[in-house]
Amino acid sequence: xxxxxxxxxxxxxxxxxxxxxxxxxxxxxxxxxxxxxxxxxxxxxxxxxxxxxxxxxxxxxxxxxxxxxxxxxxxxxxxxxxxxxxxxxxxxxxxxxxxxxxxxxxxxxxxxxxxxxxxxxxxxxxxxxxxxxxxxxxxxxxxxxxxxxxxxxxxxxxxxxxxxxxxxxxxxxxxxxxxxxxxxxxxxxxxxxxxxxxxxxxxxxxxxxxxxxxxxxxxxxxxxxxxxxxxxxxxxxxxxxxxxxxxxxxxxxxxxxxxxxxxxxxxxxxxxxxxxxxxxxxxxxxxxxxxxxxxxxxxxxxxxxxxxxxxxxxxxxxxxxxxxx
Ligand code: MN
Numbered sequence: 001x002x003x004x005x006x007x008x009x010x011x012x013x014x015x016x017x018x019x020x021x022x023x024x025x026x027x028x029x030x031x032x033x034x035x036x037x038x039x040x041x042x043x044x045x046x047x048x049x050x051x052x053x054x055x056x057x058x059x060x061x062x063x064x065x066x067x068x069x070x071x072x073x074x075x076x077x078x079x080x081x082x083x084x085x086x087x088x089x090x091x092x093x094x095x096x097x098x099x100x101x102x103x104x105x106x107x108x109x110x111x112x113x114x115x116x117x118x119x120x121x122x123x124x125x126x127x128x129x130x131x132x133x134x135x136x137x138x139x140x141x142x143x144x145x146x147x148x149x150x151x152x153x154x155x156x157x158x159x160x161x162x163x164x165x166x167x168x169x170x171x172x173x174x175x176x177x178x179x180x181x182x183x184x185x186x187x188x189x190x191x192x193x194x195x196x197x198x199x200x201x202x203x204x205x206x207x208x209x210x211x212x213x214x215x216x217x218x219x220x221x222x223x224x225x226x227x228x229x230x231x232x233x234x235x236x237x238x239x240x241x242x243x244x245x246x247x248x249x250x251x252x253x254x255x256x257x258x259x260x261x262x263x264x265x266x267x268x269x270x271x272x273x274x275x276x277x278x279x280x281x282x283x284x285x286x287x288x289x290x291x292x293x294x295x296x297x298x299x300x301x302x303x304x305x306x307x308x309x310x311x312x313x314x315x316x317x318x319x320x321x322x323x324x325x
Pocket of ligand 1: 008
């Protein structure tokens, strides 16, 4: 398919590059580190080759969320967004952006989101899960009451918020002890991020701000397959829940998912059945996944051309209010 719009195109700046080193062997790291810091020389020709008209850029993970010094988190987020904005200004028809946000300081996060949306034309924010705050071992999830004004700002700006994975805190992944191959994208990312999404549903924030739109990568981090059971079990007993609607309602109304890193047709069709084709956006997860793998799969997946067009282009135009046909 030509003229695709691809979400989740990561980049890194020197201050955040080290976060991605853990996922690569020394032999491939030099090439990867070059790729993730590049915009014009590697990324753009590859977009041309595989039919990607527009890429929505975002910082790597966990990056800002793991900088527990608030002042430093604020500064690095600004720098990353400035670097991204420079690429967007050079190629406004090819690059859009999600703002990186210093969630360690909710007031600063509000200011940075407003700056990025109003000055740089960012189409939303991408945050890598929980943030470490003031010390390495102290962290908060985004359902915490300290984020109430932040969510009010997201609702007011009416821009989507991408909840992107990061590795769980060590104390929370004892179940993976002795099984390092299950860390990261192989398993831990999905469980961690799905749980975070459920925490947002349980906080009641979607009752308070019903227009908030959360994007999840990786075909919804397993939730399309599991949400009915969560919702059903919660409805059977009173566990002191304060939210007003079933989780299936929030998932259907407040969530979008992308195809990043899940180049598998049966999973895609299951997700279409659960959420509807209108809620699915094409994404690769560059450069952690191969653009060639993502595009070859998506362009040839046995779905209707109508669905391919919606997932590959139209849904992103609608959600991000892009000035494209
Ligand atoms: Mn990613």
